[in-house]
Amino acid sequence: MTRYLRIRRTLIVATLFVGVAGAASTVQANAATAAFPNVVVPAPVSETANGATFTLTSSATVSSDVPDVGAYLAGILRASTGYPVPVTSSSGTIALSLSGAPASVGTQGYQLTITGTNVTVQANQPAGLFAGVQTLLQLLPPAIESPTVTAGPWTAPGGTIVDYPRFAHRGAMLDVARHFFTVAQVERYLDEIALYKIDYFHLHLSDDQGWRLVINSWPNLATYGGSTEVGGGAGGYYTQADYTAIVNYASARYITVIPEIDMPGHTNAALASYAQLNCTGVAPKLYTGTKVGFSSLCVPLDLTYTFIDQVVGEIAALTPGPYIHIGGDEASSTTASDYAYFINRAQQIVAAHGKTVIGWHDIANATLLPSTVAQFWDTTTSNAPLASAAANGTKVVMSPANHAYLDMKYNRHTKLGQTWAGLVDVNTAYGWNPGAYLSGVGESSVAGVEAPLWTETIVTSADIDYMAFPRLPAIAELGWSPWSTHDVTAFDARLGAQGPRWKVMGVNYYHSTQITWPSGS
Numbered sequence: 001m002t003r004y005l006r007i008r009r010t011l012i013v014a015t016l017f018v019g020v021a022g023a024a025s026t027v028q029a030n031a032a033t034a035a036f037p038n039v040v041v042p043a044p045v046s047e048t049a050n051g052a053t054f055t056l057t058s059s060a061t062v063s064s065d066v067p068d069v070g071a072y073l074a075g076i077l078r079a080s081t082g083y084p085v086p087v088t089s090s091s092g093t094i095a096l097s098l099s100g101a102p103a104s105v106g107t108q109g110y111q112l113t114i115t116g117t118n119v120t121v122q123a124n125q126p127a128g129l130f131a132g133v134q135t136l137l138q139l140l141p142p143a144i145e146s147p148t149v150t151a152g153p154w155t156a157p158g159g160t161i162v163d164y165p166r167f168a169h170r171g172a173m174l175d176v177a178r179h180f181f182t183v184a185q186v187e188r189y190l191d192e193i194a195l196y197k198i199d200y201f202h203l204h205l206s207d208d209q210g211w212r213l214v215i216n217s218w219p220n221l222a223t224y225g226g227s228t229e230v231g232g233g234a235g236g237y238y239t240q241a242d243y244t245a246i247v248n249y250a251s252a253r254y255i256t257v258i259p260e261i262d263m264p265g266h267t268n269a270a271l272a273s274y275a276q277l278n279c280t281g282v283a284p285k286l287y288t289g290t291k292v293g294f295s296s297l298c299v300p301l302d303l304t305y306t307f308i309d310q311v312v313g314e315i316a317a318l319t320p321g322p323y324i325h326i327g328g329d330e331a332s333s334t335t336a337s338d339y340a341y342f343i344n345r346a347q348q349i350v351a352a353h354g355k356t357v358i359g360w361h362d363i364a365n366a367t368l369l370p371s372t373v374a375q376f377w378d379t380t381t382s383n384a385p386l387a388s389a390a391a392n393g394t395k396v397v398m399s400p401a402n403h404a405y406l407d408m409k410y411n412r413h414t415k416l417g418q419t420w421a422g423l424v425d426v427n428t429a430y431g432w433n434p435g436a437y438l439s440g441v442g443e444s445s446v447a448g449v450e451a452p453l454w455t456e457t458i459v460t461s462a463d464i465d466y467m468a469f470p471r472l473p474a475i476a477e478l479g480w481s482p483w484s485t486h487d488v489t490a491f492d493a494r495l496g497a498q499g500p501r502w503k504v505m506g507v508n509y510y511h512s513t514q515i516t517w518p519s520g521s
């Protein structure tokens with residue numbers, strides 16, 4: 001069990017209530033009004049320092065209107081400080097409250113107030129409390145994230161932060177089809193993305209090289225279609241209980257899972273699992289290479305739509321979130337007319353199961369349902385079918401590969417990753433405006449952003465860490481922070497301050513030469 005895994009917080013259900021919450025925190029009002037340190041990622045909307053310094057002491061308590069968020073925070077504080085940090089029913093030293101927040105913070109934002117003696121996080125919804133807790137942790141010393149007891153002092157600068165997201169959709173994607181990752185590895189990544197107020201987790205569950213989720217009505221998909229991976233390894237798959245565990249772990253961190261079944265292309269694993277799904281009636285072999293565009297479901301075949309209906313039906317029943325991702329990318333082996341027909345039918349099937357479709361922007365070549373969301377992934381800054389769909393009300397999740405694809409190499413020396421979309425170091429990941437990037441797709445058409453991590457070359461959790469950090473926080477900031485705070489110099493400084501936190505957490509991040517990393521981090 002690596003050091004990092006120990007900090008993978010399981011929410012503490014049984015919490016200890018004590019009657020009297022007292023905080024013997026030391027009050028150190030600094031003479032001059034200190035400014036907030038430039039450390040929080042994503043950058044908050046507003047910060048006002050009050051010159052006080054809060055110190056967490058062994059008598060500190062946490063109270064929370066949402067017990068699980070209180071338990072999450074107390075778990076982190078206990079692990080690193082060694083303090084008991086009981087969770088009380090009210091008026092904790094650190095109080096997480098669902099009342100008193102300004103309406104401006106909406107459903108995902110919060111107000112954080114730190115005085116010399118107390119901390120208050122106020123929000124309108126539980127997700128806002130969770131977001132405020134992430135900001136509070138970033139204002140405490142990096143060692144607060146330590147999985148083992150370490151020395152303080154545990155101080156935080158006094159002041160008030162009012163904060164809320166620019167875009168409601170801030171996602172991270174993990175491709176578990178090219179290489180399979182266990183539930184524990186996925187949960188580790190969920191812990192990491194939760195630190196940066198990510199609220200959607202896109203799980204790429206099927207592709208040419210693997211099918212990764214049990215579908216009871218089509219059992220060969222997992223047992224045969226999931227039996228290998230890129231390079232010929234053992235592959236693997238999630239039982240439906242595994243998938244539910246991932247969904248619940250994400251949900252406890254206010255992250256909604258978006259399952260993807262890629263279609264009609266990227267379907268070799270499914271076609272290899274059932275000969276009757278193939279137009280020829282002959283199943284292809286399992287594929288362990290990294291080519292794309294060579295497979296297609298059989299569009300004229302009625303069984304294809306029974307297959308999709310049953311697959312989508314089982315997945316929808318396991319997915320509390322609103323979206324099913326139908327892929328739609330790189331269907332080079334499907335004719336344009338078949339593709340449009342197929343996407344139109346697939347959307348109807350998903351809608352019949354009460355879910356909203358999201359798909360790679362290629363689906364704009366079909367007729368999109370009003371609620372269907374398109375995910376942009378190309379390296380251009382214009383796309384005519386997508387612009388006309390946006391003009392008709394289609395919302396877009398922005399994932400331009402030359403900025404947001406975490407499987408791109410940082411530079412030509414990077415061992416892992418690919419280069420087809422270019423070399424992407426952290427300032428390239430940060431250097432774009434999602435609300436003004438694609439011609440004809442303005443701010444009001446943009447649902448948000450997502451950082452995909454494709455895994456043709458990614459095998460271990462350390463590989464995931466290396467490619468995601470420090471670039472994922474850049475995409476997270478583009479999704480959360482106001483454009484008015486966009487400043488690469490200030491961002492690079494704040495990102496540098498994250499290094500010691502990742503070091504303590506055992507996150508294997510890339511020490512980009514574009515960032516000044518504190519010594520020892």
Ligand code: IFG
Pocket residue numbers: 292329330360377405407418454
């Ligand atoms: N494009 C393919 C992915 C993956 C990627 C690797 C999309 C939508 C290249 N499709 O990105 O399957 O192979 O960078």
